Amino acid sequence: MQPALDFQNITKEYRGLWKRTPFRALNDFSLAVRPGEIFGFLGPNGAGKTTAIHIALGLMRSTSGGGTMLGQPFGDARTRCRIGFLAENVAFYHRPAEKLVRFYGELNRMGDPELAQRTKDLLQAVNLYEVRKKPVAKFSRGMLQRVGLAQALVNDPELLILDEPTSALDPAARVAVRELLLATKRSGKTVFLSSHLLSEIELICDRIAILNKGSVIRQGTVDELLETHDRFEITARNVPSGPFLQHSSADGSLRITVPSDQQRATLEKIWLGGGEVQSVVPVRRTLEEIFLSLTDAGEKH
Amino acid sequence: MRAIWLIGWNFLREQRLVLLIFVGWILGFGVLFTFLHRPGERNDDFLMLFRQQGAYGVAYALLTSASAIHGERKSRRILATLSKGIHRAEYLAGILLGTVLMTALYFGGLGLVNQWFAWHFSFAASLWPTLGALVVAALLVSSIAVCLGTFLHPAYASTITGIVVAIPYVLSLAFGARWQQVIPAAGVIKDLMSYQFGKGWNAGWEFLPIALAETVLFWLLGSWIFARRDVTIAIE
Numbered sequence: 397m398q399p400a401l402d403f404q405n406i407t408k409e410y411r412g413l414w415k416r417t418p419f420r421a422l423n424d425f426s427l428a429v430r431p432g433e434i435f436g437f438l439g440p441n442g443a444g445k446t447t448a449i450h451i452a453l454g455l456m457r458s459t460s461g462g463g464t465m466l467g468q469p470f471g472d473a474r475t476r477c478r479i480g481f482l483a484e485n486v487a488f489y490h491r492p493a494e495k496l497v498r499f500y501g502e503l504n505r506m507g508d509p510e511l512a513q514r515t516k517d518l519l520q521a522v523n524l525y526e527v528r529k530k531p532v533a534k535f536s537r538g539m540l541q542r543v544g545l546a547q548a549l550v551n552d553p554e555l556l557i558l559d560e561p562t563s564a565l566d567p568a569a570r571v572a573v574r575e576l577l578l579a580t581k582r583s584g585k586t587v588f589l590s591s592h593l594l595s596e597i598e599l600i601c602d603r604i605a606i607l608n609k610g611s612v613i614r615q616g617t618v619d620e621l622l623e624t625h626d627r628f629e630i631t632a633r634n635v636p637s638g639p640f641l642q643h644s645s646a647d648g649s650l651r652i653t654v655p656s657d658q659q660r661a662t663l664e665k666i667w668l669g670g671g672e673v674q675s676v677v678p679v680r681r682t683l684e685e686i687f688l689s690l691t692d693a694g695e696k697h
Numbered sequence: 698m699r700a701i702w703l704i705g706w707n708f709l710r711e712q713r714l715v716l717l718i719f720v721g722w723i724l725g726f727g728v729l730f731t732f733l734h735r736p737g738e739r740n741d742d743f744l745m746l747f748r749q750q751g752a753y754g755v756a757y758a759l760l761t762s763a764s765a766i767h768g769e770r771k772s773r774r775i776l777a778t779l780s781k782g783i784h785r786a787e788y789l790a791g792i793l794l795g796t797v798l799m800t801a802l803y804f805g806g807l808g809l810v811n812q813w814f815a816w817h818f819s820f821a822a823s824l825w826p827t828l829g830a831l832v833v834a835a836l837l838v839s840s841i842a843v844c845l846g847t848f849l850h851p852a853y854a855s856t857i858t859g860i861v862v863a864i865p866y867v868l869s870l871a872f873g874a875r876w877q878q879v880i881p882a883a884g885v886i887k888d889l890m891s892y893q894f895g896k897g898w899n900a901g902w903e904f905l906p907i908a909l910a911e912t913v914l915f916w917l918l919g920s921w922i923f924a925r926r927d928v929t930i931a932i933e
């Protein structure tokens with residue numbers, strides 16, 4: 397199956413006018429996003445997330461490497477008619493929300509009555525229909541982000557690329573956006589979501605990639621990333637209190653986390669003492685723990 | 698074509714405040730002169746206003762178009778626009794269309810005010826061909842400025858545009874008038890400076906096909922350069 401978004405060995409260097417050594421924002425970066433999935437794109441500030449997205453959209457050119465979006469080379473204008481994009485720190489012309497969404501829809505070659513209906517539906521979905529006549533210059537940052545989401549979805553895109561879409565939203569709006577993204581996925585569309593909000597990513601993404609210093613350092617499904625096989629949680633009952641005095645409760649039940657190299661010895665102790673092992677499961681870390689352990693953001697902590 | 702129109706109209710809309718101020722400035726002169734000028738007096742003041750504001754109109758087009766892309770990048774509005782299904786060439790064509798609409802309104806205002814003077818103070822004036830020539834000159838200058846603005850800061854883009862426009866005029870002083878036609882914008886300004894209400898535009902229209910062809914050329918060149926530029930890097 398052809399990836400919806402496919403980055404192939406992309407390197408991007410920024411050359412200052414007077415600087416001898418270029419800054420490398422992406423370093424042999426490769427990533428494939430499958431059709432129909434919500435893909436989480438994580439990384440600390442400066443990791444190269446936005447650079448990768450802008451290269452895919454043709455807003456930037458890679459120094460080397462390339463890729464495809466919906467099967468077409470990056471930067472193809474016709475393909476952009478089939479995608480939706482919401483930029484980080486979104487900025488728009490100071491027009492009423494409804495006219496703004498229509499403007500971007502028309503740039504994507506849409507026309508009435510489809511555009512009128514789509515604009516109305518989306519402004520209702522992002523809870524801005526009541527203020528559709530109000531210029532976006534008077535909108536709060538959260539409202540701007542919602543109108544940004546509406547303009548990104550106006551052409552009913554096959555691939556939705558979102559760069560920090562919920563950073564300025566209140567919890568209720570965040571839930572609404574989450575529902576909107578899940579509905580987008582249910583309709584067979586692909587969502588590429590770059591965010592710092594790890595809890596959001598953990599909740600809705602099928603797969604995740606973590607980017608650091610311009611390269612993917614880890615990727616997989618949420619479960620694959622969160623599970624670790626270097627520590628196990630053992631649950632048992634009727635455990636003799638002797639060897640597990642500090643961990644067992646009064647009724648003899650036990651829940652203990654042990655390193656993998658001590659797993660066998662611990663189980664044998666429980667069995668030898670007459671205890672009954674109920675479960676042995678890999679410890680599931682939070683995405684935040686993984687993110688901090690893998691990236692520069694973690695080093696700073 | 699629809700995308701070009703949308704971008705052009707939007708560009709005009711974004712410039713509306715400055716445009717209103719400039720047109721208001723001309724209208725202000727209209728009101729002032731209507732009350733201060735005595736019937737039967739020479740119309741030198743009107744002529745000076747017409748020539749001066751005509752040249753300002755071309756300079757206005759130059760400065761606005763030289764800073765168009767920089768302003769869009771700096772405000773980050775360019776991201777949402779260029780992420781849609783449009784080519785960079787369409788985007789630049791939209792900016793040029795917006796500049797033409799803007800200058801047409803400006804020169805239209807200038808024409809109406811001077812037409813009012815001619816009617817009110819009873820003198821013959823053939824204004825509109827001259828104003829048409831100025832719109833074409835403004836378009837040519839804008840295409841050079843937009844082309845340079847794709848990769849230069851507006852200050853450099855507008856300065857270099859001024860030099861590019863001036864060079865053929867300077868050459869014409871040394872080597873003959875035909876050099877003016879190489880990039881005919883400065884020639885139009887020069888002819889504006891010798892304009893007389895009664896005589897109208899008598900400099901001919903040989904410059905028109907050259908100016909339009911060069912506009913297309915600079916637009917294509919600008920599009921080619923812009924298509925190879927990153928639009929989202931820090932620009933300061």
